[in-house]
């Protein structure tokens with residue numbers, strides 16, 4: 001427990017002073033809480049010895065009132081200091097975590113960690129935020145109170161003091177077992193909560209697919225199983241606690257009995273005076289109260305501990321280094337993009353080997369090839385979603401690792417197949433491309449992306465809030481808004497993952513027009529699926545098994561007569577390509 005207190009205290013950064021002060025006031029309050037017992041004993045002793053006077057009684061009465069007022073005051077100050085410190089501390093922690101997540105490689109967000117991140121940011125942080133300061137202050141209180149109680153016992157009689165210390169040690173020993181058991185259980189329970197969050201996110205995000213494939217029953221079962229598992233682990237957590245709590249209660253009772261028996265023995269032996277005997281009886285039933293309360297908090301403490309583990313685990317994930325001090329030059333006579341012998345692996349899995357190519361200003365490079373060949377990985381590496389294993393990626397002659405990520409992203413726009421719109425107004429979704437843009441520029445970008453007309457047809461126009469993930473707009477409309485965002489950003493390099501999903505003919509033609517606007521005067525890296533796009537590319541790289549299998553223009557590759565020609569000839573009547581079982585194939589929907 002003290003380890004947890006220390007852990008939270010060490011993590012409290014600039015609020016350490018405030019928290020320490022809150023503990024001081026809690027301690028003072030704890031001290032005063034036991035004072036009435038001491039005063040009661042003095043009154044008793046005075047009456048017994050015949051020294052009690054009206055004046056003494058009035059003084060003790062006034063002292064009691066002062067003590068109660070001070071207790072209220074100290075409690076108030078401690079509460080204010082503690083709760084504000086808890087909320088301030090975790091507001092900072094959330095921002096710290098947000099900054100940390102921004103610097104994580106993209107891979108971290110695709111390894112089933114989304115649920116964990118969500119539950120760390122919500123469940124874990126909220127739990128600690130709401131509990132830690134109160135629990136910590138209570139714990140300090142209980143520990144101090146217990147020490148004061150034992151000191152009282154020694155004051156009454158050293159033998160009774162020793163008996164109290166022995167019982168306290170027995171309680172602490174049993175408490176260690178309780179703590180160990182609870183730690184393991186609460187780690188499992190919090191882990192299960194993370195899995196549940198993942199299942200809920202999966203279910204809600206994929207509800208469209210789930211319904212269309214009639215998988216409601218199957219997916220609901222996964223979710224229900226997850227709910228049941230959380231319920232089971234929570235009950236187990238409580239049940240595993242019960243025997244330990246019962247054991248502790250037994251020792252408290254035996255301890256109190258032992259102190260009473262020993263006092264009676266000493267009293268009848270004549271070694272203890274009556275007022276002392278009565279004094280002990282006054283508070284003997286509260287003797288181990290603070291320890292009892294302390295272990296009563298153990299469930300909350302252990303949950304807090306595993307919450308801390310999970311928060312620290314996310315913080316411990318390695319960030320993508322972002323300490324570049326150079327900037328991408330405004331112009332260059334050389335290529336805009338260069339890959340020099342780039343090799344890359346996802347963990348142990350080798351994906352790209354010795355990829356080299358260059359891309360000149362205002363030219364279009366098309367990446368084509370079988371599914372899983374490594375096209376998207378090449379595009380992601382240019383945007384530095386991951387760091388490469390060996391080689392170099394240069395943007396205008398500058399290694400992407402030597403420039404700040406923000407500077408790199410200022411020069412790159414990305415259009416993905418999967419569009420994400422924020423639950424915000426259409427206007428705000430577009431302006432995030434360049435937050436300093438004026439309204440006219442946003443409207444202009446919307447016009448160029450062919451979305452102005454449908455936006456104006458909506459009841460609230462640009463102020464229309466799009467549903468979560470943009471659900472209230474059609475796929476094509478969402479795609480065009482995301483293109484407007486890129487047009488507004490006006491970065492010189494555009495990475496475009498051409499859509500393979502079939503949209504209706506109107507939408508498709510609008511999207512193509514929007515993309516043409518976006519690409520005007522830009523350097524393009526396109527993951528190409530359409531023969532039309534590929535035909536017009538200045539250079540085509542055929543990526544297969546993580547290598548460049550062929551490269552050249554459409555004509556050159558057709559002339560060479562390799563796999564590219566083989567495919568084009570076989571599919572020359574097709575309008576587009578799609579991915580299927582690791583080979584180029586005709587897009588049946590096109």
Ligand SMILES: Nc1ncnc2c1ncn2[C@@H]1O[C@H](COP(=O)(O)OP(=O)(O)OP(=O)(O)O)[C@@H](O)[C@H]1O
Nearest residue numbers: 107110346351370371372373374375376377378579
């Ligand atoms: N985040 C990831 N973690 C681990 N492996 C990955 C990850 N992303 C992709 N891969 C693997 O890397 C290889 C290359 O994938 P990539 O998506 O780059 O291929 P691609 O040519 O773009 O395929 P497609 O045309 O199907 O999108 C594949 O074997 C894929 O399974």
